[in-house]
Amino acid sequence: MQFNFNEDSRSKFKWGILVLLLAILCTLPLWAPEYFVMVFMLIFLYMALGQMWNLLAGYTGLVSLGQQIFIGLGGYSLAVITELYDLPMLLGLFVGGVISVIFALVISQPIFKMRGVYFTIGTWIAAEALAVFFSNWTYVRSGQGFNITASYDLTTVDIYYIALVVGIGSVALVYFLLRSRLGLALMAMRDNESAAETMGIELYKTKLKCFLISAFVTGVAGGALYLSIAYIQPFAAYSIDWTVAMVFMVIIGGIGTLEGPIIGAVVYVVLKQFLYDYPGISMIILGVLAVAIILIAPKGIMGTLHDRYGIEFLSARRRSKDVESAA
């Protein structure tokens, strides 16, 4: 089967649709009900979380169950910066990202020595250890946690725009990453790690870069999530539920695809809204759905569409005809 590259006009049409979509999303608070705005805000934040988990698991093979580390660090950084030091909220979000990167760098040394499932368990243990540590650390008010009062001054629309920047920014980041030199390595590693290494790709450095990028964005997104939640305490902040949501989104949407976490975030957030009144069975339904998708379409929605029909909405492909026409 031949891969059909889009014609120029098709490509322009695609970009036109994307620009139109972006314009609609930017003006959403002007014409949509507040509930809609809130739902889209959550979609953007979860989209960012899913993109970052996918960057790790889908491209570098680092299946982390400890992404909640960075959500917690992002949330706590926001709380400490705004509550204890009365500094601007945006600085809190940025510091959350930076602290996440520093922490990721520190734990990468022991954790990267673990392979496969040991890496997965290692990240989870690190998150659990942080939860226990924070629940006993008086500087962050131990188990009592913080009310994030800085968020009281913000409207849903304010948080929506922050979420929009984080969500769309995460998609753009991964897109341009895949278009870069690093992206070539990521796609090669995704497809065959041992062959990638024999082609001169440094696995450790590439994985570390992705781990740090993922930590930064997850930290910022975690801070933004806690702007909407407005209260943080250790065992919720470092709960594995965050990563379970990321895994769900990426599996549903399609692991190792750019569009997968977007679709996954929409499905996850919308389903959660519908199942809001059924807390007892909501997780069961989400679990059954995940199992069904794994059985019917193991590569997720986008992975299956790509395999069967060659469909890609956000293509990071290198096209031979671009080089031929330039020559």
Added chain:
Amino acid sequence: MNAVLKVENIGISFGSNDVLKSLSFELGENEVLGVIGPNGAGKTVMLNILTGILKPTKGSIIFQGKNITDRTITERCRMGFGRTFQVPRPFEKMTVFENVIVGGVYGDQLREKDAKRRALEVTEIIGLGDKKDWFAGKLGLLDRKRLEIARALASNPKVLLFDEVAGGLTESEVSDILGIVRMVKEQGVSVVWIEHVLKTMREGTDRVLCLAEGRNVICGLPDEVMESKEVHEVYLGAEEE
């Protein structure tokens, strides 16, 4: 012979199993060295040692006068080692063109723009010009083997290591591979070629090395090696007196 690669007395053990006991050979510039031997002789292990996947427990590897025994896989690739795998390992969700770009960008440290130009040239030379926009996962066996060679060539190698590149192919496909090996040689690349198809060894190599039980049994001109008593003993066993 002006040797580009010298393998000096290398050996490797897995537990108490000495897979390679003592192997030495030289590879000349622009030479195709065939490596034959029965299953379990240590041929693929030897390739894995040469590419840095395995570290020898003894001996040394000298490449262009430098001892590279402790160099990593990526360092060796960037120094000029390319390889193919017994079972091809293309980047399946990438196109043929993208697969070959990886070789230029990472193997030869080219800028992506230059790597793309080289990828166009290499895919044409190797016979994948009309399939360069195919996903690698959709290719048949011969084209997968071609792609692995193209990917390795794009990294501008000085030594190419072929692991049973003619294995599993039909006779006409094998002659295609022979043509590609000759073309590779014409480009000034030295080749170490492991193969079970002895006919291709006769036709496609300058010298043949026979391995058995982790040692080199005999090394020489293809016809001499194929007809030698040592090789017959290795494959068929020694005749009783």
